[in-house]
Amino acid sequence: MIAFTTPYLWYSSRATGIVSLVLLTxxxxxxxxxxxxxxxxxVGRFEINEIHRSISMITMLFVVVHVGTTVVDSYVPIGxxxxxxxxxxxxxxxxxxxxxxxxxxxxxxxxxxxxxxxIRNVTWRYLHWLSWGCFAxxxxxxxxVGSDSHRPWMIILQAVCVAAVIMxxxxxxxQRPTRAAGRxxxxxxxxxxxxxxxxxxxxxxxxxxxxxxxRAIPPSAPLAKGPRR
Amino acid sequence: xxxxxETLILRADPILCDGxxxxxxxxxxxxxxxxxxxxxISTTPLGAARSTSLRSAQLAVRxxxxxxxxxxxxxxxx
Numbered sequence: 001m002i003a004f005t006t007p008y009l010w011y012s013s014r015a016t017g018i019v020s021l022v023l024l025t026x027x028x029x030x031x032x033x034x035x036x037x038x039x040x041x042x043v044g045r046f047e048i049n050e051i052h053r054s055i056s057m058i059t060m061l062f063v064v065v066h067v068g069t070t071v072v073d074s075y076v077p078i079g080x081x082x083x084x085x086x087x088x089x090x091x092x093x094x095x096x097x098x099x100x101x102x103x104x105x106x107x108x109x110x111x112x113x114x115x116x117x118x119i120r121n122v123t124w125r126y127l128h129w130l131s132w133g134c135f136a137x138x139x140x141x142x143x144x145v146g147s148d149s150h151r152p153w154m155i156i157l158q159a160v161c162v163a164a165v166i167m168x169x170x171x172x173x174x175q176r177p178t179r180a181a182g183r184x185x186x187x188x189x190x191x192x193x194x195x196x197x198x199x200x201x202x203x204x205x206x207x208x209x210x211x212x213x214x215r216a217i218p219p220s221a222p223l224a225k226g227p228r229r
Numbered sequence: 230x231x232x233x234x235e236t237l238i239l240r241a242d243p244i245l246c247d248g249x250x251x252x253x254x255x256x257x258x259x260x261x262x263x264x265x266x267x268x269x270i271s272t273t274p275l276g277a278a279r280s281t282s283l284r285s286a287q288l289a290v291r292x293x294x295x296x297x298x299x300x301x302x303x304x305x306x307x
Contacts, residue, residue, distance in 0.1 A: 046251040
């Protein structure tokens with residue numbers, strides 16, 4: 001490998017590492033909000049879901065820069081191989097391995113979401129639980145090898161991130177609705193057309209479509225065996 | 230050749246559905262929710278390609294956290 005080092009690589013690695021921790025926190029919290037069905041009035045549930053997806057993508061971009069700058073920088077002997085396989089780093093073996101594990105978990109969750117249509121939804125959901133482990137590993141990795149991890153502002157930042165995720169975990173466990181959580185009023189078209197009139201109409205009962213002449217499929221309707229994609 | 234009158238409708242698997250309600254937000258002209266938050270899907274055909282309702286249905290299919298929705302080709306009775 002060609003020896004190449006500049007302080008800017010190291011600065012970039014540190015900065016993107018810190019940003020990644022913050023983004024991971026936001027990602028986890030939003031994911032917990034999606035699965036506990038938060039939203040529907042002020043903000044749409046699908047919007048929280050979309051923000052969760054987008055933030056996850058942005059997080060991975062920052063992680064790529066974080067890892068890329070570390071690998072390219074020849075000042076620390078961390079090769080491309082040890083970015084993906086834990087316990088192969090010549091530099092700070094154990095803490096770097098914890099970061100590698102976080103990357104592997106993140107890649108697992110990402111790939112499982114990419115092939116979501118081809119695997120069972122339950123499988124995808126179980127694999128998605130690994131993201132909590134990903135955050136734990138990433139936070140521990142940052143605390144152990146972060147150049148700034150023992151500075152007061154960084155300790156505060158890390159404490160806030162970890163506290164937010166712990167609160168999200170408690171929220172996720174205690175607020176978990178197993179079934180439907182009721183109507184959601186928010187939609188992109190809520191301001192126009194039939195949805196708005198239906199909402200304000202005094203005649204609208206609990207099942208507006210079912211009343212209007214049976215032009216609706218009840219949830220219990222028998223299903224044709226269609227191709228699932 | 231006999232021309233088959235096929236249309237597209239949105240279908241939901243009630244077993245997979247956990248009542249997240251994303252479909253009713255993404256495709257409000259097709260999906261309403263019952264009082265428990267489960268979808269009631271209009272049987273009105275989704276219309277031609279690139280129609281608004283088909284686009285909404287595709288968004289609902291993509292946005293379903295349980296992948297309980299799909300678009301199905303059905304033969305129209307007329």
